[in-house]
Amino acid sequence: MSAAALPARIAATLRTLRDQEADTFLLSIARVGFGLLFVNEAWLATQQLRNPAFGFFGDYFHQPFLPEALVPSEGAYEALVVAQWVAGALIVVGRGARPALLVAAGSLVYTMLCDRLWFHHYRHTMAAFGTLLAFAPCDRHLVLGRAARSEAAPIWAQHAMKAQVSVMYLASGGSKLLDADWRGGLMMRGMVAGFARLVRDRGVPPEIVGALQTPLGASLLAKGAISTELALAVLLWWPRTRRLGLWIGLFFHLYISLMTPVQLFTAEMLLVYLLFATPDSGGRIIRYDPKRHAIVNVIEGLDWLRRFKLEPKGGASLVVVDRGGEEQRGLRAAATVFGALPVPFVVWPAVALLSRLPLRRGSPRRAP
């Protein structure tokens, strides 16, 4: 491809992302997840109001970005918290969910502007994702008291949420790369030391915690974190590397949750990871014999993202038909199933590697 053709190709790709229409089930799952996170924010705000050690933030030292006149009174703040509860509930049940997402995200931003002490990266991230989700057709499935609408709809905002993920990884990884203390491991060493007790209490062997606090351990950990973030910003977008990127990202965020008190940010990122899956419910088919292939019941139970369409037929062989129509059996079929179901995805690389071993591929004793 010539250099002159590159801008035209980028423009064409952006147009495709802007105009694409597809299945919206994944967006609905993300909506329910974010709704629960917004409800959790309302609960945290309520806890703070009710806790005698805290109470209304305006009654003690707070650090507003906004002029003090725009900081709410206690009564107005309580009304805002009620609005957060209502918005969170509406998002979860799917009724008026999209305007409610804007209200929930807006109230979170407003609260952080009223008191910088309330700022956390996860809250900023939640507000950004909530705003983008409001512009996505996330209210067509999983709506209380209303049948699902399965027709395709514009998913440009879903792509915008994916772009947001890359922006975050680039900003985070880039700022760490430019920070000598970070890339050299000094910050990481201090952080591991600070959370050492917490990490040991979570069952990480003290020897490992100790090793991570050595200059070499901390330096490797820091460089690994920076490389991972920068790589994920790109890996998640290429069809060939996307699944591997999701797997690396899954363990990256679970690792962060294990080593630090950060939990809600991990929940947000894993929810948005769902949106990187191809938006086509039932895009793959499993043909099977209901009498012989009970394993399909397990697959059905774990297929929360509706990746597979099941086609039972007496006497049929167990076959997975991929999107392109290719029939897969044995380990190759298992790799496809493990790669598409959220829970077995954890061990997907091992199954995928096994399925690619030449010995197995050439074996005449392939599974029927």
Place this chain on the structure above:
Amino acid sequence: MLELGPRGRTWFCAVFFGSEALLIATASMRADRSYGFRMFPEASSVTLHVSRRLEGGQLVPIAGGHWQARDCSGGVHEFVWSKMVRWPAPSRLDTPLGASYGVESELGRARDAMRWVLAHTPDDCETRALVARIEAKKNGRVLDPMELEVTR
């Protein structure tokens, strides 16, 4: 309003991601580097020792976070730092506190907290200023002690 046409989508994304780029690029200008997605910026801590500067310049340390002072009519009042400055602001004095958003952010919080305390203690007619001596560790390195003074 939430169903945008192709033109609206383009404008929305331009404004949304343009604003975000601006916030990321200017994060260094804010003490807490907020809105720049700079997760885990520092593993730092600060210890805040606050004293009251009285009429005549005398410095009296605030011990245990408590002090007594007279109002302008001569009545004695008790003041408690931690009731006015609560977590995650520097609520405890003379004790190392984590500064997860960085030393600079914690210094800004300490300065603003001292301003707030002075502005909200009208019954303390003795204190002319608050002076903080700050010991800080940034990513494990001990920094030179710093001093902040905020006058009423």
